Amino acid sequence: MYKDLESILASLISIPSVNPMGRTVNPELDFEARMTDFLERYFRELGVPFLRQPIAPGRDNIVAWLPAGKADSGAPIMLWEVHQDTVPVDGMTIPPFEPAVRNGRMYGRGACDVKGSMAAMLHALGRLANERPVNAASIILACAVDEEAGGSGARGLMTRWPELTASDGLPAMPAMSIVAEPTELNVVVAHKGVVRWRCRTIGRAVHSSSPENGDNAIYRMGRVVAALERYHREELRGREPHRLLGTPSLSVGLISGGA
CATH class of the missing domain: 3.40.630.10 (Zn peptidases)
Structure with a gap:
């Protein structure tokens, strides 16, 4: 061909x-x-x-x-x-x-x-x-x-x-x-595993002039993101590191929302 x-x-x-x-x-x-x-x-x-x-x-x-x-x-x-x-x-x-x-x-x-x-x-x-x-x-x-x-x-x-x-x-x-991964010819003998999560928070939409009457889903997600950041910083980074891969990692990669 x-x-x-x-x-x-x-x-x-x-x-x-x-x-x-x-x-x-x-x-x-x-x-x-x-x-x-x-x-x-x-x-x-x-x-x-x-x-x-x-x-x-x-x-x-x-x-x-x-x-x-x-x-x-x-x-x-x-x-x-x-x-x-x-x-x-x-x-x-x-x-x-x-x-x-x-x-x-x-x-x-x-x-x-x-x-x-x-x-x-x-x-x-x-x-x-x-x-x-x-x-x-x-x-x-x-x-x-x-x-x-x-x-x-x-x-x-x-x-x-x-x-x-x-x-x-x-x-x-x-x-x-x-x-055939692009490793620049470095020999790779270990690889991190991965777990992917999709989190969702639900609120109640109201007019922006009276937010106290609603429940802001973005604020709720903000608390989730802050908790994940604390868990990464205080728990995962403190674990015994793998000799090749280091400590476990956690990343929030995408967030969207609003009404």
């Missing part, structure tokens, strides 16, 4: 695969179906086996694999994992889905996180499929959905791996993995 790395990356950037992350869904931009269809066409043209794993309506993981040749029957199995979705385009000052090269860098939504890495993996898989070098590992390329918000794609892949292995011919559990 595409032979050079730059063309692959430009194609990936031009395909919207936005994770709405709780925002109102825009059908023209959001979710990964268009990206998954592109990847399916790519794998078909390479002639490598693949499967689509439904995670949610219109959201499929897609996994391709390239077995080692007969001379490499004892070669290890390596997993390359990358996600299909991007963060939203809010605040961008350039057209997000029109890839542009300036000063040797390609710009567009997802160019760094993580379509650049996906392009590198697709290009490498294509070379391996065409050249079949001796002593190459067996490669599994897993392109997961929903990394930026819920992580349901990676969880679905992990929990259903034995089922996929038995029913679809996916190779056994890999011996090693490369996860």
